[in-house]
Amino acid sequence: MAQSFAHGNYSHTQRKARTGGGRTDRDRARRTLSQNFMVDPDAIARLVEAVGPHDLILEPGAGEGVLTRALAETCGRVVGYEVDPRLAGRLAAGTRHDARVRVVRGDFLSARAPREPFAVAGNIPYAITSKIVDWCLRAPGLTSATLTTQLEYARKRTGDFGRWSMLTVRTWPWYGWELLGRLDREVFRPVPSADSAILRIERRSQAPDLPGYPAFVDYGFTGLGGSLHATMRLRYPADRVDAAFTAAEVAPGTVVAHVHPDRWAVLYDRLHHTR
Known part of the structure; x- marks a missing residue:
């Protein structure tokens, strides 16, 4: 998910809508939905380059569409899923004249995978990283998934700690797992508590038959x-x-x-x- 806004101090806007607990409605939505938006243009460009060109991209957590629009410049069609109705409405309104972009107001995890080949790409909500990865691995038409995840998760899945997770090993004959680079926490707003990474899961061209x-x-x-x-x-x-x-x-x-x-x-x- 992506949202473009300056790196300034927002205390004046927060004071206008404070409710119980000292947080704005927007603050609580971000916390509940695990919203940390990419705001650094170089980081967005790195992610788009890692994704590469595709005919069809599904984007979990599209937010206000900074990444959505960037992906549309290199891909044929982008379907952005956004569960936050406020953000989904703004993105749908802002892209209504762009035939390359379609906005789905709903949960990506409830989406039916396309029958045609497709890729998944996005700055995903970290609280549901495992669920999104599982969805991708179950989708027959998936060619690749390029996702921002917490750095520790990406290192664990790609063997960067010098050891391998069971999920990586059990899917290895069919999927390659690669850590494509680290992302400093400062490229996100709000700033998360840990650094992130670009994780690439790519379906292998040859799918061996390995029963059991x-x-x-x-x-x-x-x-x-x-x-x-x-x-x-x-x-x-x-x-x-x-x-x-x-x-x-x-x-x-x-x-x-x-x-x-x-x-x-x-x-x-x-x-x-x-x-």
């Missing part, structure tokens, strides 16, 4: 045996597990989160796939 792979990964992450090697020995013959880990070049004592997603495909092929 997600369940295989889920079992590996249970940690029943301590290390991944020991856990797999609880389900598969020891000699096969040893051979699989040798083929995958994974040391037996390796902690499950430190096993690169590429190595999981080898383990699956040598263990589950040949059961």
Whole structure:
């Protein structure tokens, strides 16, 4: 979501509408809806460049449309979803003569995914990051999702901490996860409590048929045996597990989160796939 306004002091406007708790209605809406608007032109340009050109873009949390309009300059059509009726109304009024933009006054999470190929892009409400990512991963026509998220979330999903999350591993054969850059908290208004990042989730051109792979990964992450090697020995013959880990070049004592997603495909092929 995006909104353009200066970086000045807004205490004079806030005093006009103060209600209980010392917050304006606008303040409470921002807090409830997790609204932190991108106001830095360079940051917006970086996000648009990361998105790239597409025929159809869905934008969760369009706000007043700073990012919406920027995306429309490089993409064929942009459908902006905004759950805040005040912001949705302003964006719809401001873009009513722009055939490239359509505004939906409602929750992106309730949207039906298009049948045609499409991408998702946006400065999303961080409180529902996981729900938006899950929506994207379930959409058959999704080609990519380029999202601003909290920096910690993006680092966790892309292995930037030196370890890998279960979600990343279980979706890796079909989706690539990439951290495209960090965004200082000062590029947003209100200023959030943590820095952000641009996260890119891209569907791979080849979708392998791996029946049971997600369940295989889920079992590996249970940690029943301590290390991944020991856990797999609880389900598969020891000699096969040893051979699989040798083929995958994974040391037996390796902690499950430190096993690169590429190595999981080898383990699956040598263990589950040949059961």
